[in-house]
Every structure is written in C-alpha cells, then in structure tokens.
Amino acid sequence: MDSSKVSSGRASSAARTAVVWEALTAELARLAEEFVEPLNIVDAGGGTGGAAVPLARLGHRVTVVDSSPDSLAALERRAAEAGVRVNAVQGDAEGLRELLPEASAHLVLVHNVVEHVDDPLTALRDVVSITQPRGAVSVLATNAVAAVLHRALAGHLADALALLQSNEGRWGPSDPMPRRYTAEQLTALVREAGLEVHELRGVRILGDLLPGRVFEDPQTPDTLLAVEKAASAHAELSRIATQLHVMARRPA
Template sequence: MTDNASDVGVAVDGTHSSGPHRAATVARTAVVWDTLRTTLAGLEAGSSAGSAEPLSIVDAGGGTGGAAVPLAELGYDVTVVDPNPDSLAALERRAAESGVRVRALQGDTRDLADLLPAGQAHLVLVHSVLEYVDAPAASLADVVGITRPGGAVSLLAANSVAGVLHRALAGHLEEARRLLGDPEGRWGESDPMPRRFTAEQLVALTEQVGLAAPTVQGVRVFADLLPGRVFETDQQVGEQLVELEKVAAEHPALSGIATQLHVVAHRPG
C-alpha cells in the first residue's frame, strides 16, 4: 500500500470531505484504516518475491464500495460481494467516478465458494456483516475458504458492551439491563440490531473456523459518545480525538466500551 493513504483524506468508508464532518468521520475510522494499512504491508512483505501482481482483496458485504474504492485507488485488486443489486450499482458508479475498477458480484457470504476461487484472497473484509447473517460461524467458514494460506481476515462487528453503555446513557436502563444479559447482545424485540458480540465471542468464532493469532482492538471508543459540537470547535480538536482513539483502541479497559470491535486473524499457511 502506498504511503499517501493518510494524506488524501480518505477514511475507511471512502469519505472525501472537509471540516467538522470529515473530523468526525476520520475519528471514527482512523483505527481501522491504520490496521488495514499495517496488515496489507505485512501481506505484501510476505508475498512472492518480485511478484508484479497486486494483492487480492475481497470485501464481503462491501455494499457501495466505501472501503473497496479507496483500496482500489491504492492499486489493489478488489472484489465486492454483496446481495443488494442497488448497492452494487452505486459501487460501480463510485468506482467509475474515481477512475478505478472494482469487480462487483451479487451474493452473500454463503455464496462465496460459488463466486470466487478457493484460497484466492490475500485479505477478506467482513465489516458489519456478522451481526446480520443467520449463522455467523458458517459464514465465517465460507470466508476462510476463499482466503489463501497466510492471508488475513478483517472482522468489524458491533460491541454488545458498548450497546449496554449507550442504552444506559440514553436513559433506557431496563433495555441496558436486558442487553447485558442477552447472549445475542440485544435489548428487546424492537432492537434493530439482530446481534452484537463481545470480544471473547469474536475471538472464539475465529478460532472455531481455523483462523489463528487474532488481534482485537476497539473502534470508536469516544467518537460516538462526544456531542457533535466538539468537532466544530477547531481542527486541532479533531486531530487530538483521532490520536486519542488510536491509543484507546488498544487500552485493555477502554477498548471494551468501543462501539465496534475490530479483529484481524490469519489463515495458517
């Protein structure tokens, strides 16, 4: 990955903006973006010496290409698999506007084995997907099937502990109590999120499907708790929040209250 990734103002969700909105977006995505850069650099270092082929990235559930297009702009071979044809159409428009090619395939995680060759991808993104699939372990096993030995899988999922905190801070104390004791991390039948995870559950999932050496960090520890006016004061505050998020992401206590949990694990090979 080239060194200009952080210079062009591109967040993991592909946002190119300025001002308070950009500061808030970068604060919410900087941790994931930095980890992806580090992961890809390691994969590049371990790839075949002298190979001119770019690394292959699959974004399972990548939607409109918020992560895929910026990665394609950096020279990677990116494929998005998503069940929504409208999202894929938006992806193709976004890629065209950016002057890059991203392959768009319609399907979900259970279709990966039929859509892509086994053991092809150097990196598979599974971001905000496991919360919604019927069988997370089976879906993740299908992801492992298209990941090459030595490749990596990046998981991003909602944190049930953060859900408890957010419901309590909103004054919904009974819902917070229910969520705290629910194995699916839900606060009730009207909860729009089908499932949330603890860090322990995500690590157990990766190990269950044969992935190794999972690392866990918190994403959006403070960014979702601060009022919007914090970002409107001055640019320095936004920059300070980004640096705070990076440190808090790996803090053993603070990472546990992050809105999302980011796990990177490798397929042995």
C-alpha cells in the same frame, strides 16, 4: 441539525476510518512482502464500496460480494467516478466458496456484516476457504458492551438491562441491530471458523460518549482522533469501543 452533533458524527466517522485503515495498512504491507502485488482482495458484504474503492485505488484487484443489487450498482458508480475497476458479484456471504475460487484471496474484509447474516459461522468458514494460507481476514463488528453504555447514558436503562441479559447483544424486538458481539464472542467466532487472531482493536472508544458541547471547541476533532488512535489498542478501553476490529490470519 445541531452543528455540534454534525461535528461529533464526522469526528466519529474519521476515528473509525483512521483506526481501521491503520491496521489494514500494516497488514497490506506484510502481505505485499509475503505475496506478489497487486493483492487479490475480497470485500464480503462490501456494500457501496467505502473500503473497496480506496483499496482498488492503491492498485489492488478488488472483488465485492454483496446480496444487495442496489448497493452493487452504487459501488459501480463510485468505482467509475474514482476511475478504478472493482469486480461486483451479487451473492450470499454464506455461499462465498461457491462464488470464488478456493484460497484465492490474500485479504478478505468482513466489515459490519457478521451482525446481519443468518449464519455468521458458515459465512466466516466460507471466508476462510477463499483465503490463501497466511492470508488475512479483517473483521469489524458492533460491540454489545458499548450498546449497554450508550443505551444507559441515553436514559434507556431497561434496554441496557435487556442487552446485558441477551446472548445476541440485543435489547429486544425494537432493536434495529440483529446481533452484536462482545470481544470474547467475536474472537471465539473468528477462532472457531479456523483463523488465528492477530490483533483486536477498539474503534470509536470515547467519541461516542462525549457530550455534544465538547465539539463546540474547534480543536476537539483533531485531539479526539489522536486519543482514539492511542486508545484503540488499549486492552481495557478497547472493550468499551462502539466497534471491535479483529485482524486475523489463516494458518499456513
């Protein structure tokens, strides 16, 4: 594979991790002041534990609920390799309230999941029911606006047009993503579920738009990371990010 593409993929992934972790770290500090550590954290649709294992390494009690037994098996291997315990529960995000006690979690992650579940509002309402009052919910989702830009820049103008005309943020039956959200749609969904939106950030704003040759410069990944962090909270630029990150809170 073209080495500039590999670097661009790594830089994009580093930017995503850095921006989301910055927001999570600030929220964990608030929660630690408000509640007693270790915190109870649930990762709904947490997959193979990319977020759950680092959170468990910080000393928190982490539960992953996921519908895929294969992902949960990989999560258990990853946790064992890291020397931490993560509670793995097979189940549906739309049925969280039947799987976990009410108001038991200080923080719930819903990352890259509301695009995939059949009923995102029911899933988020269940998330709210297992979250403590004043607890936090971190929602990460794919941005429909960025998909328009990316398809157009790749020369797929018909897909860009279809995306603009779709309420689900899809370009048609060949689109592998079941659903995407604009910032307005995502914040409306989060509010309708009963949460207060504390912060909206854009994740991967410029990295995915850069031509591969930019990554031939060894300085690019570091500079890009600084640019992505600075741009993430920018009101206009965040609207074209590949992903949208909402930090929300359950009202007291």
